[in-house]
Amino acid sequence: MPIAAPVSAPCIRMRGLHMEFPIPGRKREMARVLHDIDLDIPEGRLTAIVGPSGSGKSTLLLCMAGLERATAGSIEILGTDVLSLGPRKQAAFRSENIGFVFQEYNLVSSLTVEDNICLPSRLAGHKVPESRVREAMSRLGIAQHARRRPDRLSGGERQRVAVARVLAHQPRIVFADEPTGALDLKSGHVVLDWLQALPAQGSTVVMVTHDPHAAARADQVVVMGSGRVHAVISGGDPHTVSDAVLAAQSKDDADEAAA
Template identity: 85%
Template sequence: MDFPVPGRRRETARVLHDIDLEIPEGRLTAIVGPSGSGKSTLLLCIAGLERATAGSIEVLGTDVMSLSPRKQAAFRSENVGFIFQEYNLVSSLTVEDNIALPARLAGRRVPGPRVGDAMSRLGIAQHARRRPDQLSGGERQRVAVARVVANQPRIVFADEPTGALDLKSGQVVLDWLQALPAQGTTVLMVTHDPHAAARADQVVVLGSGRVRTVIPGGDSHAVSDAVLAAQSEFEAGVRAS
């Protein structure tokens, strides 16, 4: 995938290339790699929020690159949930209204008991009528996870979901991300934290816009070693050029 280089006419920077990757359904997959390796760009391309310049991307049996922007948005509303580092909550809505919002935008209705159950399971039921600016960062991220739990999307994209959280709040979020596949949800998570990545079923390691390796989850040291190897390979390439 190419992006224009700011200030340089007709010059582009290749962010992703030669990607050949299959994400197993009903599993938690983590994407890791050195800074600038293309982790978030890959996630956004798969989600249809960035358009790749070549190749094909199939999500849940649908070629998302062949869809118009309007149909891509409809596809996401029907099938996809998001958890981002910045929470992406609507400041003017209450916690329970934020949780129900994705279904409302898709023309559906989440039953009240399901919203209440999601809030209770994430430990935020007491904040149901509060607005996001009345909550801590950890509580806001729990609202984002509760939104996913209540709306039951088929796939969840999480971009650095614990990056702005303290250790305890981050563990709560990771516990729920790890539990989502039990309800049939596929989770794809970008993270810089090897301990978070080790919670995944598999870990995709990127380097210089390519998939360098795919390893099983469970071992944070193996994740760290794989990322360091990708970084070393990149630095060696820079020195050679």
């Protein structure tokens, strides 16, 4: 059974999800990073994933996004069993439905800002209308940098390019892994404002963050601990998020001491 009922129809449905990695230097020994995850991500909402360092939150996001392949279990995205797809079909599915905003920006240094924004759609075989690209740049305050390359921009401006790329492409789902981790406070607020606005435009957003104030902007917050879902709570209050993360950490410490 899922750990909590979603607030709307699930966009992503995970059942019995496990993830293991081989331990270097130890033959046949595996480290389990995710343990029996049952979780629904509601459609048209912002979901934040938080937890202590090493809790498995980024691994969970990468498995959802298809960038890491889960060892066992099932993942349905928009009604499609993505683990049953081969690599090419998975890549095509991501290209059609998923956008990414990561801490490292993932921009192509040899391309201009405008070309970076257009790149995902070009790779998918269709062209984004120029008007939509211009609108995305204008809304993020980077229109004046359209012909510049990423190495001429600040970290905050590069992350705005990454968000503009998502706005222009209009994917059904946006995965964001620590999108404000390398930004100053002002730039971080700009990026969070736009991630928070995306569900109103039809996108489902899943964001990993260590910042309880960022997580509190979400509609729901998934709290991870030791590779398990420790709790699912409502967003809105950073103190409640902090308390939930500390509770997960305390349980992790108690379990480790008892082992």
